[in-house]
Amino acid sequence: MGYPDDLLQYAKQMAEAYPNEAHQPSLRRALSSAYYALFHLLIADAVAHCSDPRFRSALGRLFDHGPMKHVCENTVERIKNLFHPTPPDDPERTVQYHLHNVADTFSQAQQNRTDADYNLLKEWQPGQVSLLIEAVEDAFKSWQTIREEQAAKDFLIAMIPTREKKQGQKDGQKQKPRPTLADPNAPSP
């Protein structure tokens, strides 16, 4: 069992530590650990092709939360309409379905981790956290299903930070066409 699995197991233990009590430290640790489990799962696979453990460790440190989430959001947006309302019905759509599951869960889990670690006004409940941990566990299963697929490898490659990608993300944030008040399709107030 690798470190990501250990972290996920720890998250589950923390989530279930006080089943009848909203024990905030345990629930917050559970959410944070669950996110890091998925974070390290993806990084571990991304650097797995490098044979030297010291290189793997150094390469793994290059990955950053924000850019990884950015890739996840782009992935979710790109394939979100593929499954609604019909479920996947061929192998290619099945791969995309699992990829969507991983990307969407990563995005949601990262925000939950931020709230769990920094937003002390938000109170968590055991059942609520248990469901979020289950979602991460399900994303683990999705990743195991598709990790050898080209789409999954492309997803990981997109997460590798490069100077060009960093510049592109900065430009994209400035130029991304998003709806504004001046949008002619905007509904009238």
Add this chain to the structure above:
Amino acid sequence: MYIARAIAQQSVFFAAVSRIMLPPQVVSLTPMLGTDGNGNDAVFFRVVLADNSVPRNQLLAFTRQISASIIAQLNPNEEWGVWPYFDFITQSEEARNKQPIWA
């Protein structure tokens, strides 16, 4: 300066959210506008589910259907410029959250 349409036209946005059709297991859907951990405009949906209305082993799949349905009906990112986040909680846990800390 860029302002997401959901934030610039909040009343219109909230009206659009109120028109979302959801199954009876969903007791309430509450949107809150803000920014996420990366500083991007976001909408945080609090979805309250009726207690025991969905078998526990089907709950995750059910919540995914609800999220997908909300996104399909509202299109929050493309049409409103906010990234959606979802928080599912049962009615009884939601009630516990609202109790004062000394209760």
